[in-house]
Amino acid sequence: MELRRRDVLAGGATLAATTLLPRTASAQTPRRGGTLALRLWDPPNWDLDQTISYKTHIAHTFTHSRLVKHKAGPGVAPGSLVIEGDLAESWTQPNETTYVFKLRRGVRWHNKPPVNGRELTAEDVRYTVERFLTVKGNANAYMLRSVDKVEAPDKYTVKFTLKEPFAWFLDMLANPMAVAIVAKEVVDKYGDLKPWESVIGTGPWMLDSYRPNIGYTYVRHPAYFVAGQPYIDRVEVTVDEDNASRTASFLAGKYDLGWELPGGIARSDWLQLRDTLKTKRPNLRVAEFPGNVGNHVSMRVDQKPFSDLRVRQAMSMALDRKALIDTLYEGSGVANPPGVPLALKDWSLPVDQLGDGAKNFAYDPKEAKRLLAAAGYPNGFPATICWTTYGTPIVVDHAQLVVKYFKDVGIDAKLDTKEYGAYISTCFYGKFDSLAFGPQTPFLDGDNYLFGYYYPGEMKNQSHVNDPVVADMLVRQRRTFDVGKRRELIHEAQRYLAKQVYYTTSVGTMYTVVWDGALKNHGPNLGYDYGGRLMAAWLDR
Amino acid sequence: MLKRYLARRLLVAVPSLLIASAIVFMLPRLIPGDAVQLMLAETSYAKDIDELRAKLGLDRPFHVQYVEWLARAARGDLGESLWTRRPVLSELAQRLPVTGELALYATVSALLIALPIGVVAAARQDSLSDYVLRSLAILGLSVPNFWLATLLIVLPAIWWGWRPVTGFVEFRQDPVAHVAQILLPALILGIASAAALMRLTRGMLLEVLRQDYVRTAWAKGLTERAVVIKHGLRNAVIPVITLLGTQLPLILGGTVIIEQIFGLPGVSRFLFDAINQRDYPVIQGVNLLVVSTVVLVNLVVDALYAVLDPRIRY
Numbered sequence: 001m002e003l004r005r006r007d008v009l010a011g012g013a014t015l016a017a018t019t020l021l022p023r024t025a026s027a028q029t030p031r032r033g034g035t036l037a038l039r040l041w042d043p044p045n046w047d048l049d050q051t052i053s054y055k056t057h058i059a060h061t062f063t064h065s066r067l068v069k070h071k072a073g074p075g076v077a078p079g080s081l082v083i084e085g086d087l088a089e090s091w092t093q094p095n096e097t098t099y100v101f102k103l104r105r106g107v108r109w110h111n112k113p114p115v116n117g118r119e120l121t122a123e124d125v126r127y128t129v130e131r132f133l134t135v136k137g138n139a140n141a142y143m144l145r146s147v148d149k150v151e152a153p154d155k156y157t158v159k160f161t162l163k164e165p166f167a168w169f170l171d172m173l174a175n176p177m178a179v180a181i182v183a184k185e186v187v188d189k190y191g192d193l194k195p196w197e198s199v200i201g202t203g204p205w206m207l208d209s210y211r212p213n214i215g216y217t218y219v220r221h222p223a224y225f226v227a228g229q230p231y232i233d234r235v236e237v238t239v240d241e242d243n244a245s246r247t248a249s250f251l252a253g254k255y256d257l258g259w260e261l262p263g264g265i266a267r268s269d270w271l272q273l274r275d276t277l278k279t280k281r282p283n284l285r286v287a288e289f290p291g292n293v294g295n296h297v298s299m300r301v302d303q304k305p306f307s308d309l310r311v312r313q314a315m316s317m318a319l320d321r322k323a324l325i326d327t328l329y330e331g332s333g334v335a336n337p338p339g340v341p342l343a344l345k346d347w348s349l350p351v352d353q354l355g356d357g358a359k360n361f362a363y364d365p366k367e368a369k370r371l372l373a374a375a376g377y378p379n380g381f382p383a384t385i386c387w388t389t390y391g392t393p394i395v396v397d398h399a400q401l402v403v404k405y406f407k408d409v410g411i412d413a414k415l416d417t418k419e420y421g422a423y424i425s426t427c428f429y430g431k432f433d434s435l436a437f438g439p440q441t442p443f444l445d446g447d448n449y450l451f452g453y454y455y456p457g458e459m460k461n462q463s464h465v466n467d468p469v470v471a472d473m474l475v476r477q478r479r480t481f482d483v484g485k486r487r488e489l490i491h492e493a494q495r496y497l498a499k500q501v502y503y504t505t506s507v508g509t510m511y512t513v514v515w516d517g518a519l520k521n522h523g524p525n526l527g528y529d530y531g532g533r534l535m536a537a538w539l540d541r
Numbered sequence: 542m543l544k545r546y547l548a549r550r551l552l553v554a555v556p557s558l559l560i561a562s563a564i565v566f567m568l569p570r571l572i573p574g575d576a577v578q579l580m581l582a583e584t585s586y587a588k589d590i591d592e593l594r595a596k597l598g599l600d601r602p603f604h605v606q607y608v609e610w611l612a613r614a615a616r617g618d619l620g621e622s623l624w625t626r627r628p629v630l631s632e633l634a635q636r637l638p639v640t641g642e643l644a645l646y647a648t649v650s651a652l653l654i655a656l657p658i659g660v661v662a663a664a665r666q667d668s669l670s671d672y673v674l675r676s677l678a679i680l681g682l683s684v685p686n687f688w689l690a691t692l693l694i695v696l697p698a699i700w701w702g703w704r705p706v707t708g709f710v711e712f713r714q715d716p717v718a719h720v721a722q723i724l725l726p727a728l729i730l731g732i733a734s735a736a737a738l739m740r741l742t743r744g745m746l747l748e749v750l751r752q753d754y755v756r757t758a759w760a761k762g763l764t765e766r767a768v769v770i771k772h773g774l775r776n777a778v779i780p781v782i783t784l785l786g787t788q789l790p791l792i793l794g795g796t797v798i799i800e801q802i803f804g805l806p807g808v809s810r811f812l813f814d815a816i817n818q819r820d821y822p823v824i825q826g827v828n829l830l831v832v833s834t835v836v837l838v839n840l841v842v843d844a845l846y847a848v849l850d851p852r853i854r855y
Contacts, residue, residue: 044624213806213814214709242802244691248698248705276699421819422575425590 028520034539035234036519039246039259040530042213042239047193048180049131049138054261054528057176061531062218062235063110064180064201065225067091067101067125067158067173070444072533074523078289078511079345081444081526083174087120087181087202087225088158096165096481097148101125103156108223110206114185117223120202122152127184129160142459143172143448144179165479167486171445176528204230204535215239231538247273251280256516261442263524263533264513266394267329283517290334291511292343292442292526294449295398297385297504298462299435306435306463310375312501314368316360318409319402323363324507328398332510335361338497340449340490341508343526347446347487349494357498361505368409380410386432387415388423390439394509399437402506430462444527446490450474454502463502470496547844554836562614565828566607569821576623576819597623599821610822614829620822622815629826633808637830639709640796640807646727647734647792648785654735655781656774659742664769666747674739681736687798690729694802709806726803730795734788741784745777752776779849786842790835 041055048060069086076082085091088101103122111117129150133141146166151159162169172178182193183200190198196210202225205218218235238255240246246259247269257263265273277284297315299306306312325333334341338357340348351361372380385403389396399415406413413435418427427436443449451474452460454467470493477489513524518541525533577594594600598609613620619629662674697703705725710718749755750773758768796809808827815823 211709211806213810214804238804240804242804244694245802245804248694251695251698252702252704254704280699280702419575 030231030521030538031540032231033233034541035236036232036256036534036539037236037238037254038257039240039249039255040237045194046196046199049135050192050194052139058528058530060180060201061176061529062205063199063203063207064182065203066180068170069174069532070525070527070529072523072525072529073536074521076523076525078287078525079343083170087125097162099160099169101158103158104225105156107202107225109183109202110200110221111223112200112206114189115183115200120181121155122158124183125158125181126150126152128179128181131182131187132179140177143175143177167478167481168445168447175444203531205235205531213239226535230535232534251276253281256519258514262511262513262526263515263530264511267332267509267512270512271330281516285515285517287513287524288510290341290343291509292341294336294341294440294508295438295506296440297402297435297437297506298430300433300464301502302464302466305375305377305381308375309500310371311377313360314371314409315406315411315504316501317362317364317368318405318411319504319506320363320405321361321507324401327401328394328507329509333507334510336505336508337494338501338503338505339494340446344446347490349491354498355495357495360498360501365409372410377410380412383411383413383434384416385413385434386418386423386427386436387438388418388420390420395439398506402437428462429459430464436462442526447478450490450493451478454497465502467500543844543847547840550840550843554840557836558832561832562611562829563607565825565832566610569819569824572816572819576821610825619826619829622823623820624818629822632811632823633826633830636806636808636811639805640800640809643723643727643730643796643800643805643807644789644792646723647730650728650731651734651738651788654731655738655742659739660746660769660774662739662743663746663750664765678736678739681732686729686733686795687802689732690726690799690802693725693729705803709804723805726799726805730792730799734792737788738781738784742777742781745780746773749773749777775849779846782842782845782849786839789838793831
């Protein structure tokens with residue numbers, strides 16, 4: 001199917017998803033069986049709490065359950081992240097700092113030692129959360145930092161007491177980057193959860209085999225707690241690290257989903273392949289929607305020259321975002337506002353609605369030079385940009401174009417290339433002297449994009465922002481449970497941030513997600529939850 | 542005699558191996574980036590960087606680390622992978638058969654292509670077929686194998702929807718599919734070597750065919766087949782065998798990319814990942830293994846001379 005970029009950008013993800021709704025599939029009876037073939041990644045290890053790698057997080061969405069999850073299916077528009085129960089049958093919030101979850105009864109662990117298919121209990125949930133918060137090396141533990149204590153008053157009840165109100169608590173629990181429920185016996189048996197044999201959960205599929213660097217196989221969990229699901233018997237995962245090989249395999253119909261996150265094809269590949277795919281895989285289904293990986297230049301706003309608002313405005317005005325989209329993404333990208341990217345359509349405010357701050361996002365090199373001169377830098381200033389290539393040409397091109405645009409207004413920025421590990425352990429967490437550039441983590445909630453990057457002292461506050469106005473807004477939105485009011489607070493924060501431009505927000509890509517026509521009842525969305533999106537899908541072949 | 546010769550050659554190989562070991566130990570540490578930083582990038586305890594470095598023994602002086610590694614390597618212990626914490630030797634043992642098989646098939650393909658073509662080109666010197674075959678040889682030498690591999694994977698998929706096996710199939714699972722999946726990468730790897738071998742075969746055979754004893758063979762009324770193959774090729778092939786020995790490092794080097802492209806879980810792909818992760822013991826172990834193999838193969842090639850040419854004595 002063809003979608004015009006204007007349509008997608010104007011209507012956001014909804015239009016793309018609506019156009020693709022497989023209505024006939026919904027009316028058909030799901031069919032059991034079949035093997036789904038995917039290209040995924042080789043996890044660095046299998047312990048969710050010992051890695052920040054999406055490779056591990058995605059692999060666990062097939063095998064593990066969470067308390068709550070994001071609703072999936074063809075009826076859910078990409079970018080819409082509605083929370084529903086997973087292990088939790090229901091939950092209540094007696095007050096702003098207490099959540100009580102009632103677990104489903106009869107949830108069975110995979111039938112593997114040492115749990116051997118025993119029933120999941122509230123104690124398992126309590127243990128998992130405690131481990132998540134206390135195990136050394138869990139970089140994502142901050143997501144549940146608001147938890148004061150977790151209790152299991154009875155076999156099917158879990159009670160969380162928070163230190164302070166946190167309106168995003170359920171969103172954190174639903175995120176595949178956070179808590180997937182594990183069993184204490186398994187941790188005790190293996191010491192940690194790094195070996196593949198320790199991948200034992202209550203999820204729809206069981207990890208049946210793993211061959212490092214080659215692939216892994218999931219088989220259906222026969223005692224999965226949703227009756228009849230999953231419909232697909234086997235999921236064969238190939239670790240295919242060569243793009244030519246992946247492309248050929250996809251053309252030959254050997255993968256049922258696109259090979260890039262979240263089941264898509266990179267824009268440059270898509271443009272080259274789409275005509276061939278029309279003849280080779282005429283039943284292929286396609287959805288386009290804004291991606292949630294933001295790119296920005298962070299800067300030491302606690303130091304000169306970036307402490308001067310005029311310098312920050314000049315840097316933002318120096319970027320020609322339209323040209324960046326045309327060059328990097330072949331015309332199909334998104335100009336994100338500060339903070340929450342457009343992909344999270346329920347929370348983000350488009351650039352043209354940013355009020356006074358919108359002018360900072362318009363390409364105006366003349367005004368940028370005037371602002372720099374007014375700030376005392378008529379000839380610009382030198383700077384270094386700490387970055388890493390991520391091994392991806394698109395990031396390299398992006399960084400070089402940013403340097404070019406800065407240079408056009410007099411900012412003589414030099415790229416200081418770091419190895420991935422060195423970059424992540426330093427610049428990604430704000431340890432740099434001048435500037436840093438790179439893609440950011442694709443979160444699924446507004447808070448991670450705002451609180452993390454703008455609240456004083458936060459690990460990901462790369463720009464060293466310490467603005468009491470922002471801090472107050474961010475705390476207030478966290479304490480506002482009314483979704484409408486919280487949205488307004490976030491929009492207010494975005495309008496303020498657009499004026500302050502603490503980060504030079506650049507452009508992001510549109511996802512082009514593709515899947516085989518035989519895969520029914522599947523709806524694409526943001527995030528790592530492949531397993532969740534495939535749980536109710538079935539194969540018609 | 543042969544035993545004494547081999548013993549002498551082995552003795553000469555010791556300093557070569559020592560020099561090579563120092564290089565393979567030093568080079569990974571010269572790559573920008575640090576294993577400990579890469580490891581900590583996956584976790585949050587960046588404050589523990591010194592602790593982890595000490596735990597892995599990477600905080601000690603360079604020469605101390607080298608001597609200790611060398612002493613352990615001499616006892617057959619190549620250390621543990623920094624990432625998997627498993628012995629490098631057992632990791633290698635799992636992957637060696639795949640690379641060995643690939644290198645063997647590549648060598649056999651190279652010979653199967655090079656010898657007949659080289660013989661035909663020499664026997665039909667300056668004919669159209671000679672020019673065509675020599676041009677093909679130059680093409681084979683010029684085309685990078687990763688480019689050829691990419692074309693051979695992508696074009697059949699575009700034209701016919703055909704794609705080589707994805708995901709590695711082990712021999713015990715399906716012997717036919719196992720061999721089939723290695724044939725194409727082996728052929729690609731073998732092509733560059735085949736081109737070099739073919740050119741040398743042709744050149745040497747032309748030289749031999751001009752010798753007096755060949756003229757005598759023709760005068761005796763022997764068939765072309767007997768003259769070229771029995772009297773010519775056998776004497777022309779010795780330098781070809783020497784070249785084959787020198788082609789092995791090239792073939793092994795080529796496997797680094799080819800295993801990655803075809804998803805073959807061999808030693809080279811293991812090395813590729815280890816370089817990305819700065820897994821020093823693995824990089825050192827693999828390189829030491831490759832260097833030792835090359836030394837050994839050269840030794841075998843030297844020993845083969847006597848078999849091929851009875852006049853050669855040690």
